[in-house]
Amino acid sequence: KRRHLAGIPPGPTPWPIVGNFGGFLIPPFIQRRFAQQADSRETNAVVFLTKQADVYGKVYSLFVGSQLMVVLNGYEAVKDALSNHPEVFSDRPTIPAVTIMTKRKGIVFAPYGPVWRKQRKFCHATLRNFGLGRLSLEPCILQGLATIKTELQRLNEVSGGAGVDLAPLISTAVSNVICSLILGQRFHHEDHEFRTMLDLMVRGLEICINSPAVLINIFPLLYYLPFGVFKELRQVEGDITAFLKRIIANHRETLDPANPRDLTDMYLIEMLAQQSAGEEESSFTEDYLFYIIGDLFIAGTDTTTNSVLWILLYMVSHPDIQDKVQAEIDKVVGRHRVPSLTDKGSLPFTEATIMEVQRLTVVVPLAIPHMASETTEFRGYTIPKGTVVVPNLWSVHRDPTVWDDPDTFNPARFLDDDGKLLRKECFIPFGIGRRVCMGEQLAKMELFLMVTSLLQAFRFRLPEGTPPNLQGRFGLTLAPCSYSVCVSPRG
Ligand code: HEM
Numbered sequence: 001k002r003r004h005l006a007g008i009p010p011g012p013t014p015w016p017i018v019g020n021f022g023g024f025l026i027p028p029f030i031q032r033r034f035a036q037q038a039d040s041r042e043t044n045a046v047v048f049l050t051k052q053a054d055v056y057g058k059v060y061s062l063f064v065g066s067q068l069m070v071v072l073n074g075y076e077a078v079k080d081a082l083s084n085h086p087e088v089f090s091d092r093p094t095i096p097a098v099t100i101m102t103k104r105k106g107i108v109f110a111p112y113g114p115v116w117r118k119q120r121k122f123c124h125a126t127l128r129n130f131g132l133g134r135l136s137l138e139p140c141i142l143q144g145l146a147t148i149k150t151e152l153q154r155l156n157e158v159s160g161g162a163g164v165d166l167a168p169l170i171s172t173a174v175s176n177v178i179c180s181l182i183l184g185q186r187f188h189h190e191d192h193e194f195r196t197m198l199d200l201m202v203r204g205l206e207i208c209i210n211s212p213a214v215l216i217n218i219f220p221l222l223y224y225l226p227f228g229v230f231k232e233l234r235q236v237e238g239d240i241t242a243f244l245k246r247i248i249a250n251h252r253e254t255l256d257p258a259n260p261r262d263l264t265d266m267y268l269i270e271m272l273a274q275q276s277a278g279e280e281e282s283s284f285t286e287d288y289l290f291y292i293i294g295d296l297f298i299a300g301t302d303t304t305t306n307s308v309l310w311i312l313l314y315m316v317s318h319p320d321i322q323d324k325v326q327a328e329i330d331k332v333v334g335r336h337r338v339p340s341l342t343d344k345g346s347l348p349f350t351e352a353t354i355m356e357v358q359r360l361t362v363v364v365p366l367a368i369p370h371m372a373s374e375t376t377e378f379r380g381y382t383i384p385k386g387t388v389v390v391p392n393l394w395s396v397h398r399d400p401t402v403w404d405d406p407d408t409f410n411p412a413r414f415l416d417d418d419g420k421l422l423r424k425e426c427f428i429p430f431g432i433g434r435r436v437c438m439g440e441q442l443a444k445m446e447l448f449l450m451v452t453s454l455l456q457a458f459r460f461r462l463p464e465g466t467p468p469n470l471q472g473r474f475g476l477t478l479a480p481c482s483y484s485v486c487v488s489p490r491g
Helices: 027-037 045-056 074-084 096-102 114-129 138-159 167-183 192-210 212-217 220-224 228-253 263-276 286-317 319-332 341-346 348-361 393-397 440-457
Strands: 059-064 067-073 376-378 381-383 388-392 458-461 472-474 478-480 484-489
Touching: 045 059, 045 067, 045 388, 045 393, 067 074, 074 388, 074 393, 096 192, 096 212, 096 220, 096 286, 114 263, 114 286, 114 440, 138 167, 138 440, 138 484, 167 192, 167 263, 167 286, 167 440, 192 212, 192 228, 192 286, 212 220, 212 228, 220 228, 228 263, 228 286, 263 286, 286 319, 286 348, 286 440, 286 458, 286 478, 319 348, 319 440, 319 458, 341 348, 341 440, 348 440, 388 393, 440 458
Parallel strands: 067 388
Antiparallel strands: 059 067, 376 381, 458 484, 472 478
């Protein structure tokens, strides 16, 4: 049934108490339920939300319990809200489970305002420093790739044709980039402390997203229950806190202001500078740094890891495209040196392929929820203050009004007639507006170096008799289902 209420965007009639979902914050549950009914990619929650736009329009509303949520579909609606009305649509809602963890500090879930702005500006500028100069992360990424290549070859040999699961190798390399950025150090993939911390973060997220702990979003007091996943969640949170606090304390003790080693050092230097300038109200504190470190780990690992995994999965599923990418790398880089960032502009087909996989897979399909910070008129509707606003980035990248044949994998759509790369305004896998991904440049650098280095070194294929499976699974991000590959060194 269609609902029309006091000027808000149309949408389905909500059930009493639970609204239209019985909890938007449990999409994996929704997806699992759907997936059990039919084994089709079409059944995931993101596609479901996209299809609702055919019934209710590009801007429609749903109720999560009694909370009003507006879903923006297609490029025009998303751009109109986030780029043309940034002052209204750049806030973040309070999600109980997330607020318990983040205290609304850090960057990702911090409310839109002067504190978020200052922290983001500082971190963004610092991240840019890691793209070039003494602190460049390129050597770190290449070092990680050298390890992956050796490990991949070894595991491939011992697998006897069954193939290798790439996920742990890629995940370690990506996490190591964030470690270098924040902690100034790399870890061996078997390092006990590093593995423990990564396992804790993954476990913490799993509990928050894929266990009865999601009910904390509806009944926040459940968090304090002294048993089951609730108790485990508090334990995991405590262990991560102890780990990060140890790192910050260690940095403070060994800080040399003339030689910052990483983002943590730079933050501490800024903090001390503001203190000695007598800025009593400064938001630069060790407490805030703690939440920023957590944010960067969470925002920067799963997203990039899954993007690399998707790209390699598309390569084994479309061997003709893999051939073309490898031919371009061979022509421009050759096989005697590893690709570097300076090759980026000379590898348009490779770049177009990376972009096309990002378009089709959109690893953060619903962005991060936004919130209207005041009541506003938007596209003929009233959006009340406090409405949760969901930019459906998935729908933007499958929008038939801006993409020809949107479901087809076709890297050439990003190239002009001369084979040069086309920048498309409606390609926004990192979001758009004031809350656009802060790590976009770093992520692009990692994707480029990882994909080109691996494809230069190996021919990838699926194990004998394994059909390609391009179905995604929706957790923290949209990830490919786990798969294995066989590799042949290219010499
Ligand atoms: C936010 C995508 C990698 C840090 C976001 C958002 C998206 C996104 C869609 C939400 C935008 C919005 O709310 O409208 C991606 C993708 C990545 C990636 C696709 C990899 C391929 C990274 C990396 C970092 C990072 C490597 C950091 C090192 C952040 C932060 C935010 C964010 C801090 C929150 C920004 C804010 O609220 O102001 N990202 N991201 N991301 N991302 Fe990324």
